[in-house]
Each structure stands twice: as structure tokens, then as C-alpha cells.
Amino acid sequence: MSPPTLRPEFHEIAERVNNWGRWGADDEIGTLNLITDEVVREAAATVRTGRRIPLALPLRQDGVQTGMIPGRINPLHVMVQINQEVFGPGTVACSDDAVTMGLQAATHWDALPHVSHSGRLYNGRPAGTVTAHGGAGFSGIDKVRHLVSRGVLLDVARVRGVDRLDGSCAVGPEDLDAAEELAGTRVRAGDIVLVRTGQMRVLLAGDRHAYAYPSPGLSIRTPEWFHARDVAAVANDTLTFEIFPPEVEDLWLPVHALDLVEMGMPQGQNWNLEKLSTACGEAGRYTFLLAATPEPFTGATGAPVAPVAVL
Template structure:
């Protein structure tokens, strides 16, 4: 089954292949220049820090909807072991087994392919069983620090949570932008709040997964026009699920990651940030969100922090 014509039309309009050279593996992160970071640092006023990551534990977001993804399994491998003899300093160590996209994470540009291609036209078969992603892996993302902008779409709709069938449109993003009193600009990292995280925090991970509000297939053009560096939201699927266009599953993923080369993140807890931004009446901040650099991985956990 081929992708619908509408997808290919949008893909042509947002495509960034070759924009930063034929060998580029980081895509729109190139938009985060030194000047952008200096301006981002200037947004800090109070120094208030808001964590945006979910805990990594057995009661996480994974419900079996995505095959192969498990919640973290944590095991102790040393407990107060006196390595150098009785009476010496003792150490405790542990290990974990987890899917790299298990909770709050970034998708690498290699996470999705379509028509046999990854970002920048690289062949999808550059992902191998033993080496993982030889192109566009999460280890190529050396640093993600920029101005973050919260687009609180749920609050702009005067609700705590958008309904499961709500596809977030460019018009929604602009309404949230107006609420925020800020204009998204080149190099920004945009955080889109739908309120869906409230379902997970209430203990229902199945309802959190499906049905879910999320980004519409129309939003990549908006992000491309604004030269956004990366986008994250508070859902499992990132885009609306089930999809708004029949037979176009993960279309937003393909447009963002493959065509634009834009990092995208899921399962970000934006609830506290929503409250703080509303109280302080400002929605732009310094955001630190560098993923763990797993070699050849197609995604990785991240513990983002917004600094106001």
C-alpha cells in the first residue's frame, strides 16, 4: 500500500534534504546557532527549574501497544560490597533493561523511514541488526539547548485536556502562541501541550495511549515555515491516533523526521510547566534537553529541564 498523494505533496513542500549539505545527520538542529543559545540564556530571570521527564520505572507508559517496547526493569548487581576487603569503602551498583523510547525521549532521525529512505535521502538499510543506525543515530545529537516555547493548546481551548480525536492544527498552534504572547522563531524548541499526560498521571496508561490527541499532518508545514529546531509533546504517539487520514499511519513522524530532519519527542510531562508558565505569564525559557548518546540508537531517553 503506497502513501497517499497528499502526503507526498506535503513532503515536497517541507523537504530539507541537502539544506545543510549531503553528509548532514542532524537536520534542523543546525538552526540552533551560538546566537540562538545566547538569546535563549537571556530568557532566564528567576532561575526556577521545571523538570519535564517521567520516572523510569516498571509502572511506565508502555502498555504493549508498540511491539517490543517494555517499561524499565531495574536490577541491583552490588549491594554494599566491600571490594577491597572488610572494613573498606562499600559500593552499590545497579543495571537496567529498557526500550530507549520507553518514556520521555527524543526520536532520532533514523527512527522512521519511508519509501526506503531516511533523512537526507540515505538508504533505510543503513540500519543494521548489529550496528543499529549507521546514519542519523541519536549519538549524532551532541547537544540540545535552546529557547523552549510552550504552546499550551489545551489551555488555549480553555480545557485541561483535548479530546482523544483532536488533531492539533496550525490554527491551534497560533491560538496557543497568542495566549503565550510570544512568536515562535528559528532555532526554537516547541513543546505542545494537549493535556493527555493527565490521563497517564491518573493511572490509566491504556487510555493514555489510545485514542490520543496529537499533531495533525498539517503541522509540519507550520514548523518548517518557522524553522523550528525540534518539537516535543505530552502524548505517546506524538501525532493524533488513530490518524486523521485513512491508511496514513505515522505520517507526521515521516514528515518531521525523514523529510525535514526535525527531532521530535514524546511522553514529556508538561503539566507543571503549564501551571508555572500561566502563573508567571511567560511561555519562553531556556531548555536543556540533550539525549543520552547511545551509539547507533534510533532514540534515547532524555531528562529535560526548563529554566525560567
Template sequence: MSLPAAFHEIAGRVNNWGRWGRDDEIGTLNLISGEVVREAAATVRTGRRVPLAVDLRQDGVQTGVIPGRVNPLHVMVQVNQELFGPGTVATSDDAVTLGLQAGTHWDALTHASHSGRIYNGRPAGTVTPHGRAAFSGIHTARHVVSRGVLLDVAAAKGVDRLPGDH
């Protein structure tokens, strides 16, 4: 499938590759300086905290649109298993199969590529099948503290979830 020309035009306009040097691995996180963090802290008025976590649920956020992305699967592997015979110590154990796209997480700049390249023009092949990124992995993000604006569009429209084509 070919992408429309408008996609390539927008991508070229918003591209930050090289903006902070060819060795940069954190992209626009460079904009969150110490001064920005101090200014953000100065805007706090109430101390109200808003949790943004998505619960891990078997009927969670994955809808099947992207192959391989699954919601968590939680199973009991033993229930009240008596270890040393009847009337002795018993344990119950469970296991979880967890697709990492099923809950709250951060994506690194290596999460998506275009035309075989990731951030700053590095080859997409630098991301390994073992989940390691030679460059721009999430570990390079360090601490991220700033201010932001949260828009709950779904709630504003009176629904729990927006349709995929919204």
C-alpha cells in the first residue's frame, strides 16, 4: 500500500532528525530542560493528581486491528494445591501472558519506522527480535517531568472509547 503524498509532505515538515545532532537519541524530550521543569512546577495550584494508567484486563484496549496485539491473559496454574499431603500447606498460583501494548506504557523512538529508518535516520534493523534497540531505546528517555494538557475526547463525546476511524 502506498502512502498519500500528504503524508510525506507532513513527515518532511515535522521531521526533527538532526535537530539536536546526529548522535541524539531522545528527540523532542530535549525540549524539557531544567527551566521548563521549574516553570511547570510553578503552575501547580491544587496538587490534584490524575491517574492516567490503563487497567490490564482480558477485555482491555486491544481490539484486534493490529495482528499480534493481545489483551492480558490471566490463568490459574494451581488452586489450593497441597504441597505435602492433605491438611498441609497449600498454595495457589497464577500466570499472566502480557502483550505490552495492552496497558499503560511508553513507546521509544524505535517503536515506529518509515522507509526502513527510525529516528535520526538510523536503520530500523537496529531493533532486535529480543526487544533491544541499539539506539533511542526507552531507557534513553531518563526522567520525564513537565506539564501537559489532557484532553479526554471520548468522555467529552460521552463514550468510553472512540471508534478506530475517529
């Protein structure tokens, strides 16, 4: 990464949130270690009505990506056989599909080696362990074999009384505190936190470019908030996760580096939290069982996910 990433203020925060060695030198899943059997049992107890709310965007060719990020292409879907009688005339006919896409193209999780800084990945591993042919040698998305826990919606847009935060808004710890108060619960160890900015409304209205830039997102001050509460994973409803352009001039993707590299905390982007926000507001509660296991692509630095919240 570029030299501005090495600024002293970044490293001061990094030192305070660093989890390297916390779960052993061989650990590859970071804060997901916080999701214990007990945490999952308590998460299951949040289900009251059984209402299921999908949080993923459709995988489609005119999807989220605008070309801003090289190589991150929207899904290209083709049929490879249509009503073909594979085993001979008069047999059952099959239709099969194939798709080419960026694994972070739509609703997804970032794996821990998605970014590096200062030549290092999570747990101090060399950035060079990510290779062209093998992908991530450590902590690839395939290491996340299950991801189910209590979800907590921190509806920052609702707290501020707006449908969508302004593109220049950096969501800070004070916003998370206010949203936590609205939720009527304390975010606790092993939770998966979903932060709603309302930015998804722009995309759902059909404006991909306005969705991408400028974008509200998490402030460089938020990783310490998540670290203090031992959050297992964080996702939101934006393309870039953190505020973009960055709040500190020329300090690009510092929240990515703090979350993924220093804490070992997976983060998700492009989650559709609009229906969930409505449902939580109607129910007056913002906790739920969240099932969000990514597709296990071997050695991948991210993967699509089709999360479901169960209220």
C-alpha cells in the first residue's frame, strides 16, 4: 500500500486493536473464534416469529460494479445447455448454467487476506503468501466453514432521522452508541453487527454511480468500538464499507486494514438492509438470528453470501 497508510495515527490505532497471537500463532479465522456454541444458542433464542428476511442483492449483469475497481466484474451468466437430453433421446432433459464474476461483486464477505499493509496480513503472515495461482495461502474465505450468530442492526440512518446518510458522512463511535441505544441492547462478544447508512436506497433506485461515489461509511475511529465489544464480524450497505473518499486525506482504506489485518475481523459490503430496517422498526427490536456463511472458494480473498435474518 502507499506510504500515507503508514502514518503514525494509523499505527497508534492498530496497536490498540491488534489481535495477532490472541488465538494462537496458527489461527486463521480471527474474531470468528468469538462465536462459541453458547453464543449461537443465545442467538437462536432471539427468534420469536420465524420471519425470514433476505439481505443479499440479486446476482445480475447490471449489478453493483461500475468499473471503478479493475477486474471486479458483475456476474456474467450464460446457459451451457438448454433442455438437453444428456443421456439420449427420450430421457430427462437438463438445463445448466455457468457464471463468471468477481467474488466481491455483490453482497459478500471480505476474507482476512483481502488487504495487507506494511507487507503483512492478519496474524503477522507475509503478504506474499497470496499468490496468483494459489490465492490466499492462509485465512482464505474457505476457512469460514460456518457463520451463524446473533445479528444486531445498528440503524444509524434511522437514528439520524434520514432515509440515507449524506455521502460525506463518516459513521463514528457516537453514531454506533446512539444506534445501540435505539436497538435497546448492548453489542456483545460474538455478535455480527450490521450498520445501516441507507446508501442502498440509491442503488435500488437504479443509480450505480451515485451508490459508489461519494459514499458514507465507517470512520477510522470505529474499529476501536468493535474491538472493545469483541464483535465477530461487521457488514454494511455500501460499496466501500468505509467512507469514500477517505476522511483523512490520502489515507486509503484504513478501516479495511484495521479490521482485516490488525483485528482479524471479517467485513461485508453491499448488504441490503432496507427490509430489515423496516421489520426491526415495526417489531421494536433489532436483534435476530443471522445465517451468513460465505461460499467456500478455496484460497479466495472474499466470496458472495446470501445472508438471512430470522426475527
